[in-house]
Amino acid sequence: MAKAAVATKFSGTPGQIRRQRIERIGATAISLGAAFWMLINIIESPDQFAQSAIAGLRNGLIYAMIALGYTLVYGIIELINFAHGDLFMLSAVFSSFFITYWIGADESNGFGWFAFALCLVAVMVFGAVVNVLIERFAYRKLRNAPRLSTLITAVGMSFLLNFIGLKWNGSTPRQWPTVIPSGDIYLGEIRISMLTIWLFLIGFPLLLALNYLVTNTKQGKAMRATSQDKDASTLMGINVNKTIAFTFAIGGAMAGAAGLLYQQSIGTTNYNLGFQLGLIAFTAAVLGGIGNLWGAVLGGLVIGLIQGLNDGLPIAFGQAWSQTVVFTILIIILVFKPAGLLGKVTTEKV
């Protein structure tokens, strides 16, 4: 084994070797290009670079939290849950109503924090419950149906949630007061908003907790087993239905938390948020390697970063081209790494 690894960098048939070479060259070219672009911008204005990067990573964190829901569900039942982005949108609207109307907090003080904490719990429960209900009533019956039927059901579910959002939020964007402190702090010349810091302080531990849940608990082990072989999992005594429901629950809870963080950091809600951010988050999940948890996080942060840099840097395409840049880079990466950044094309004995 060790010998083979030393002897050749690439292995496989001539075709595979050629492909690996192309991948290597392509990846190097892209990395060099990106490095060069960043370098000239850092030289041009280092502070602006840092600020744009931080703003990008902040959005990236929200993308990552949504992307996890796509990736978890895809990992376990190989379904692209189109309704997931809309669940995020409903969570953002839920958070707005919860904090502003139901609790009645509208500024950042002790009471505001109390409302925020309560809302974090409530919106995570909200996301989890809605997602579990969707699985129970829309997807479960179709588990053994042709893939396309489930996919269309997911699209239908997305519309359903979208229209609930339209009814609830109204057809125009709505402004909301935020309860997280909104001032700025300065690191030298670099301005960082308090919101960003709080977002990371709340969002990142959630990602770590989720990862711990999946890799280190018995429930997580049941999830991983179920994703590989449902019948075999049943024979181990794993309750497959419960495990799948649990997966939807934690994906929904993450979307819920993301909804709250988005609403608090942007301050606006819109009924078609789910489509906008959902698509980007789904892209993030694919970019990272769908089915792979850290892949979703990495994909989200990478897309956020690219977007942030493109929007904020002096030498770049600018905001109008934001989506174009993101998706062009996505296509290029997928051409060279079809399974995503952290995804592996697995070959297994049958």
Next chain:
Amino acid sequence: MSSMLEVKNIQVAYGKIIAVKDVSVTVEKGEIVTLIGSNGAGKSTTLRTISGLIKPKSGEISFNGQRIDGMPGHDIVAMGICHSPEGRRIFPRMTVKENLELGAFLRNDKAAVNADMERVLDLFPRLKERIDQRAGTMSGGEQQMLAVSRALMGDPKLLLLDEPSMGLAPVLVELIFETIVKIRQQGVTILLIEQNATAALEVADRAYVLESGKVKISGSAKELSADDKVTKAYLGH
């Protein structure tokens, strides 16, 4: 006192295709019982029905006097029926150790689970060497050993083995059958499906011959080994 496992006149279908027409099988505590028959006779479907992966259209299955047909599969495992399925069905992206731990998913007695882990690794020392290897990268024979071991990790009262010698080298086939006898000596009742009918009849107490979804002949393994029809059709003499 009722039998350990009683399968009474079950009929099982996949959609419109009837895989099992009328099968009745009983297994007494401590026995090795084998189902033999050609491909498509309904052997694997019978085992899948016992462990709850498919629901029978009609008929009854009871385990230690309690009806289990219609119960969800994971509850049947909890009652002490462990199944090493057709095609091995190990978890390919998990290590050997993780696979074995999943076999003991429902058990909370850590010390006993560890002791059982030692026990199965003693039965198959090869698995001990590969304990941290991903199961999907092992050879077919090793995967088969893992599938049997994983079922044993559930501390079964009744062990269902579906073609444990499938695709194995002759030396390993012998090892598997020696192991089956050892497992029985440790107090586990076994219901075995085998292609290799000669070897199966050697270790079994009783046997059922299935044909087109029905029990054709049944009796003690000795009788069946001597039966002309059986030897001609399944033993290749």
